[in-house]
Amino acid sequence: MLLAALNRPVEHLNKIPVIQLNCKKECAEHIRMDLDNFSSKTNKDVCVPMKNYHLVNWNWLKSASDKQMYSNDCKSVCLHPFCVGCFKTDGVRMEQALKRNAFTYWQVEISQEALSGTSTMIGIGKASKNLSSIGYLNLIGSDEISWGLSTRGLLWHNNKHAQYCEAIQDSESVRIGCLFDGFSGRLSFFVNDKYMGLAFDNINMDEPIYPMVTSTVSKSLFKLTHVFESFPSLQEICKSTINRNTDLFQFVQLPRHLVNLLGNY
Numbered sequence: 001m002l003l004a005a006l007n008r009p010v011e012h013l014n015k016i017p018v019i020q021l022n023c024k025k026e027c028a029e030h031i032r033m034d035l036d037n038f039s040s041k042t043n044k045d046v047c048v049p050m051k052n053y054h055l056v057n058w059n060w061l062k063s064a065s066d067k068q069m070y071s072n073d074c075k076s077v078c079l080h081p082f083c084v085g086c087f088k089t090d091g092v093r094m095e096q097a098l099k100r101n102a103f104t105y106w107q108v109e110i111s112q113e114a115l116s117g118t119s120t121m122i123g124i125g126k127a128s129k130n131l132s133s134i135g136y137l138n139l140i141g142s143d144e145i146s147w148g149l150s151t152r153g154l155l156w157h158n159n160k161h162a163q164y165c166e167a168i169q170d171s172e173s174v175r176i177g178c179l180f181d182g183f184s185g186r187l188s189f190f191v192n193d194k195y196m197g198l199a200f201d202n203i204n205m206d207e208p209i210y211p212m213v214t215s216t217v218s219k220s221l222f223k224l225t226h227v228f229e230s231f232p233s234l235q236e237i238c239k240s241t242i243n244r245n246t247d248l249f250q251f252v253q254l255p256r257h258l259v260n261l262l263g264n265y
Contacts, residue, residue, distance in 0.1 A: 031069055031081045031219060038111060039076035043225045047193045049179055050103050050230040058106065058227040061095040061210075067132065068092055076223040079114075079215045089119065089139045091131035091214030092222075098124065098209050100182040103230040106211055107177040107190075109223040115151050115170035117217030122176050123148030123156075124187060126207045131214060139214040146212070147200045149176070149189050155199050164189075165196045175225065178211065183237060 059074035067090045069081040079090050098104050114120045118136040125146030133139055140148025141156025151168040154161045168174050168191060177190030185203035189196045203209070213222050 027082055028069070031078055034219070035069060035071055035076055035078050035221065038221045038223060039071040039073075041109075041223070043109075044175070046107055046175075046177070046226050048105055048226075048228050049177075049190070049195070050105055050228060053103075053105070053228040053230040056096075056227045056229050058094055058096045058224065060092050060222075060224065063092065076221065077213075079213075079220040079222070080218045084218050086218070087135060089133050089135065089137045089214055089216045091121075091139060091212055093125070093127075093129070093131065093210040093212035094224075096210070097127075098180050098182055098205075098211070099229070100205050101231065102182050103232060104180045104182065104227070105177060105230075106227040107175055107225045108213060109173055109175050109225050110151070110213075111221035112170055112173050114215050114217045114220035114222070115168060115174065117215065117220075120151045120213075120215045120217060120220060121148045121156070122178065122189075122213050123211075124178070124180065124203075124209050125212050126209055128207075129212070131212060136216040140212060145207075147187060147203060148212075148214075149199060157200065164199060165191065183232065 060070060060077045062070055062074055066082060067079070069078040070076070074095075077092050079092065080086065080088070108122055110120060110122075119138045121138060121140040123140040123146060125140060125148075129140075129143070129146045131139065138148065138150050138154070138156050138161070140146045141161070142159050144158045146157070148156045149164060150156065151174075153163060153165045153167045155164040175192050177193065179188045179190070180186070182205065185201060185205055186198060187200040187203060188198050215222075
C-alpha cells in the first residue's frame, strides 16, 4: 500500500492531510519558562557532610547543540528539550573537574518529571565519556571510565550494576548530594540529605573526572544547587593513607582508640 502511494503522481501529494506541529520557537519559549521557574526555586538549606568547607562556583558545561537548554547562569539545564518520545539518552557534565586533594560535595535537584522514565542518573566520569547515545540506557557507568547512580537505586560501573538503595519515588522533585574524597577516590550519595552509604572506592584519577547527569526523559530538568570544597587536615590525610594500605598494618598491635578512629573513617 505504501509503495503504491509513493508511485502515485506528485500532484496527489497535495491532497495528503498535513498535521501542523508547534514550531520550535514556540516550544523553546515554553521550555525556557519552565527552566526559569525551576532555576528560580529557593534552594533549601543543605547539611554539608564536611568540616571547614567553603562554597565554590561551578556550572554545567554549555553545549552548542540543541540537545540541552541552559539557564542564564548555567546552573540549571534541560535535557531533551525538543524531543518527545525520542529513543535516546543524553547528558551533560560540569565544566569544572574534581580536585584530587580535596573533599567535594555537590547537590543536584532533579525535577519530578525526570524521575518517571527508564533511566535518570547522576555520577562522575572522565572527559572522554560519551554522554549521548541511541536507546534508553543507564549511560553513566556503562563503561570503565564512569560511575553512576540511577534513580532506580542501582549503582553502575563497567556496565555492571548492584542494588544500593531504594528506588527514588517520582511524587516530587528530589535532591541528590554527591560526596567525593579526592584522596582515596571514594564516592558517596545522599538523597534529600540522607546518607546512603559508600558507593564506590579506589576510583582511578589518572585523568580529570567530572560530575555528570544523564536522562532518557523528555524535558528533564536538573539544577545545581550547591557545591562545597574542603581540604583535609594532616590527620585526615594520614587516615586516608592508612585505610588504603590496611594490609601493611594487619599484624601491628595498634591502640584500641586508634583502631576505633580508623574504623569510623
